[in-house]
Amino acid sequence: MLMNLFKFKGGVKPPTNKTQSLGLSIAQAPLPSKLVVPLHQSIGGTPRPVVQAGDKVLKGQLIGEADGWISAAVHAPTSGTVLEVAMHVQPHPSGLDAMCVVIEPDGKDEWIARQPVDYQALTPEQVREGLQQAGVVGLGGAVFPTHGKLTASKTVPMDELVINGAECEPFITCDDLLMRERAEEVVRGIGVFRDLLQPKKVLIGIEDNKPEAAAAMRAAVDALGEPFLVVQVPTLYPAGGAKQLIRVLTGKEVPASKRSTDLGVQCFNVATAYTAWRAIAHGEPVVSRLVTVTGNVGEPRNYEVLIGTPMGELLQLAQPQPDTDGIVMGGPMMGFLVPDAKVPVVKATNCLIAHSERLFPPKAPEMPCIRCGACAQACPHELQPFEMYWFSRAKNFGKTQEYHIFDCIECGCCSFVCPSRIPLVQYFRFAKSEIWARERDKNAAEGAKARFEFKQLRDEREKAEKAEKLAKAAAAQAAKKAAEAAAAAAAEASPTAPDSAAAATQVQASAATVEATATPAVDAEKEAKKAAIAAAMARAKAQREAVQPKNTEQLSAVQQREQAEIEARRQAAHLTDPAQAEPAAPASEKTD
Amino acid sequence: MDILLAIAIMALGAVVLGAALGFASIKFKVEGDPLVEKIEAILPQTQCGQCGFPGCKPYAEAIAKGDVDINLCPPGGMEGVAKLADLLGREVKPLDAEEKPKQIAIIDENTCIGCTLCIQACPVDAIVGAAKQMHTIITPLCTGCELCLPPCPVECIRMEAITENIDNWKWKYPVVEIKAAPLQKAA
Numbered sequence: 001m002l003m004n005l006f007k008f009k010g011g012v013k014p015p016t017n018k019t020q021s022l023g024l025s026i027a028q029a030p031l032p033s034k035l036v037v038p039l040h041q042s043i044g045g046t047p048r049p050v051v052q053a054g055d056k057v058l059k060g061q062l063i064g065e066a067d068g069w070i071s072a073a074v075h076a077p078t079s080g081t082v083l084e085v086a087m088h089v090q091p092h093p094s095g096l097d098a099m100c101v102v103i104e105p106d107g108k109d110e111w112i113a114r115q116p117v118d119y120q121a122l123t124p125e126q127v128r129e130g131l132q133q134a135g136v137v138g139l140g141g142a143v144f145p146t147h148g149k150l151t152a153s154k155t156v157p158m159d160e161l162v163i164n165g166a167e168c169e170p171f172i173t174c175d176d177l178l179m180r181e182r183a184e185e186v187v188r189g190i191g192v193f194r195d196l197l198q199p200k201k202v203l204i205g206i207e208d209n210k211p212e213a214a215a216a217m218r219a220a221v222d223a224l225g226e227p228f229l230v231v232q233v234p235t236l237y238p239a240g241g242a243k244q245l246i247r248v249l250t251g252k253e254v255p256a257s258k259r260s261t262d263l264g265v266q267c268f269n270v271a272t273a274y275t276a277w278r279a280i281a282h283g284e285p286v287v288s289r290l291v292t293v294t295g296n297v298g299e300p301r302n303y304e305v306l307i308g309t310p311m312g313e314l315l316q317l318a319q320p321q322p323d324t325d326g327i328v329m330g331g332p333m334m335g336f337l338v339p340d341a342k343v344p345v346v347k348a349t350n351c352l353i354a355h356s357e358r359l360f361p362p363k364a365p366e367m368p369c370i371r372c373g374a375c376a377q378a379c380p381h382e383l384q385p386f387e388m389y390w391f392s393r394a395k396n397f398g399k400t401q402e403y404h405i406f407d408c409i410e411c412g413c414c415s416f417v418c419p420s421r422i423p424l425v426q427y428f429r430f431a432k433s434e435i436w437a438r439e440r441d442k443n444a445a446e447g448a449k450a451r452f453e454f455k456q457l458r459d460e461r462e463k464a465e466k467a468e469k470l471a472k473a474a475a476a477q478a479a480k481k482a483a484e485a486a487a488a489a490a491a492e493a494s495p496t497a498p499d500s501a502a503a504a505t506q507v508q509a510s511a512a513t514v515e516a517t518a519t520p521a522v523d524a525e526k527e528a529k530k531a532a533i534a535a536a537m538a539r540a541k542a543q544r545e546a547v548q549p550k551n552t553e554q555l556s557a558v559q560q561r562e563q564a565e566i567e568a569r570r571q572a573a574h575l576t577d578p579a580q581a582e583p584a585a586p587a588s589e590k591t592d
Numbered sequence: 593m594d595i596l597l598a599i600a601i602m603a604l605g606a607v608v609l610g611a612a613l614g615f616a617s618i619k620f621k622v623e624g625d626p627l628v629e630k631i632e633a634i635l636p637q638t639q640c641g642q643c644g645f646p647g648c649k650p651y652a653e654a655i656a657k658g659d660v661d662i663n664l665c666p667p668g669g670m671e672g673v674a675k676l677a678d679l680l681g682r683e684v685k686p687l688d689a690e691e692k693p694k695q696i697a698i699i700d701e702n703t704c705i706g707c708t709l710c711i712q713a714c715p716v717d718a719i720v721g722a723a724k725q726m727h728t729i730i731t732p733l734c735t736g737c738e739l740c741l742p743p744c745p746v747e748c749i750r751m752e753a754i755t756e757n758i759d760n761w762k763w764k765y766p767v768v769e770i771k772a773a774p775l776q777k778a779a
């Protein structure tokens with residue numbers, strides 16, 4: 001099973017720190033006191049909540065409905081009661097809040113009726129829809145809805161399906177243990193992806209520092225008689241980046257501007273394949289995931305954790321050391337310090353690292369760039385980080401795009417090797433989000449302009465139509481009058497020939513009067529409208545005044561006495577004139 | 593004889609090239625004024641009229657003619673002024689008004705009487721409603737121009753600044769730590 005491997009340029013070899021969490025098998029984390037399930041856990045549209053406070057939910061029940069095709073459903077991780085649907089702080093570098101469904105577990109962990117399906121009897125569309133309904137998303141960290149990646153390009157034949165089991169970031173071992181303990185279901189899940197995409201080859205890439213996982217996967221592949229190739233790739237960060245793994249296994253380079261299917265290749269994480277299989281063969285939506293809990297803790301281990309479990313509670317299971325001062329979500333290269341220990345585990349959470357200054361000593365201050373080029377040598381995408389750094393720093397965003405900033409995968413290799421300790425990735429993230437914001441503004445401005453121009457056009461057209469209508473009505477009336485006059489004239493002066501010249505002047509005169517009467521009619525209409533509006537205004541005002549502040553009804557005796565005392569004091573201090581001192585003066589009076 | 597031939601050849605050349613140029617000027621005619629378009633691309637398209645012109649395009653036309661200052665558009669802010677100055681080779685001037693954070697309008701739906709006056713005022717069709725029905729604002733389309741506030745007879749429209757949320761949050765500019773150099777004694 002030897003195969004020619006390709007190489008990507010650059011890369012770094014940080015200490016892997018994986019052995020700590022490999023000693024113990026996967027454990028089931030106990031039910032937490034409360035589950036905070038964010039609705040937006042994948043790329044794409046924010047799912048709409050379909051439950052309310054007070055609802056009883058079962059494990060696996062839909063709580064957030066997918067909004068649009070690129071969006072994935074969200075489910076209740078256990079049975080219990082919905083406490084609220086409200087804003088809560090998110091595991092996001094911004095530390096901002098987003099909509100979450102908060103569930104109090106009832107301890108029974110009772111499943112909803114699960115419906116296993118025979119996917120081979122379904123059409124590919126039905127399978128994709130099923131995966132969307134089950135909330136299957138990329139669990140490697142990018143959380144792109146999986147069903148959206150399961151359509152082959154119409155023009156390019158699908159050559160390779162790459163399955164990512166490389167797991168290159170230091171500290172993280174959840175995929176390693178998943179492959180060791182649940183290889184069979186992973187392989188079955190890969191089979192589903194294979195049937196949907198029909199690739200010529202299926203390649204499972206695993207870094208060569210995980211021989212046990214590779215052996216388990218090989219055994220499972222052989223046992224199931226699948227023609228998948230398990231390939232051990234050299235251990236080099238970031239070999240587990242989708243683009244890097246595709247490069248290593250197939251030699252194809254995917255630019256930022258293209259989808260990988262356009263090059264006939266697609267990539268999925270092993271954990272995604274596993275959850276896809278659970279969803280299809282057991283009818284279980286994604287309500288939990290494997291999380292490595294490691295770092296500054298007494299017992300590093302991998303846990304099967306319900307989505308929504310507060311990170312602080314999960315960390316307690318691994319007995320954090322007393323000098324722990326924060327939680328890093330993700331690995332040390334690409335992860336970030338979460339803003340609060342209350343933030344929930346989400347589908348993107350593959351690892352929690354207890355942070356301490358001993359483990360991650362603070363970096364010495366940044367120094368100027370000396371143009372040593374170390375960053376360019378380390379960059380796996382052959383970019384020039386120092387150039388992008390200069391232009392990001394100068395906020396010259398056009399130039400950063402010329403240097404292909406959107407090809408940067410934010411892997412952190414450049415910051416890792418920079419002798420001046422410049423936080424290069426932070427500059428790139430800043431530049432990228434500025435460029436996106438500008439793009440959004442520009443699109444909004446273009447839309448506004450188009451709508452403004454359309455409105456102007458419409459106004460013009462309406463004006464023209466109105467004028468035409470008025471003219472027509474006037475002409476019709478004039479014609480009618482003329483006809484009447486002609487008839488009258490004919491009746492009166494029967495023998496003599498009708499004086500056509502006189503009739504014509506009459507017509508003109510009557511037309512003029514019609515036009516004169518038309519304007520007063522319009523004026524009267526306007527007056528009526530104005531009067532109606534004035535009446536409505538009066539009504540609205542009355543309504544507003546009629547509103548009583550609600551918190552002053554049903555006061556207890558104690559509160560009433562307190563209020564009376566306060567009023568007495570205010571009167572004594574001549575703060576109010578007694579006439580106005582009624583206790584329940586409506587607030588609207590003051591604002592009016 | 594020779595000189596006549598030379599003149600004839602030159603004349604023929606002139607005719608042919610002139611025809612080619614004439615054809616090119618018809619074929620590759622630039623629609624509209626490219627400068628006005630460039631200026632308009634910089635203006636924020638809020639269509640609020642605060643610059644004293646009925647919309648962004650008339651202001652762009654006036655700037656292109658050179659009759660007005662480039663610092664009259666408050667929604668564009670100082671950044672807009674700087675960009676215009678850059679494009680036109682004029683000097684950057686401080687903005688002729690206060691810079692405000694970006695806002696959107698919100699209709700208090702309980703008070704709305706359905707008079708449709710705000711719909712007529714909104715330059716970018718960002719309000720939906722019908723006579724005697726509740727009206728509401730399509731938030732993503734609202735440019736925050738405030739033109740719908742004065743016509744509302746029951747004053748139920750208010751402006752609210754757009755707050756930061758996870759979708760519009762931006763990574764901040766990295767702050768460089770400055771380390772105090774150890775004091776050195778003068779030799």
Ligand code: SF4
Nearest residue numbers: 369370372373375418
């Ligand atoms: S590694 Fe650092 S110092 Fe060297 S060129 Fe890159 S940014 Fe500059």
Ligand code: SF4
Nearest residue numbers: 379408409411412414
């Ligand atoms: S973070 Fe970006 S620029 Fe830096 S090494 Fe990685 S891909 Fe290259």
Ligand code: SF4
Nearest residue numbers: 638640641643648665
């Ligand atoms: S002030 Fe600015 S946004 Fe408003 S109409 Fe004038 S150019 Fe457009």
Ligand code: SF4
Nearest residue numbers: 714734735737738740
């Ligand atoms: S809704 Fe009001 S503030 Fe918003 S664009 Fe329309 S008129 Fe301007």
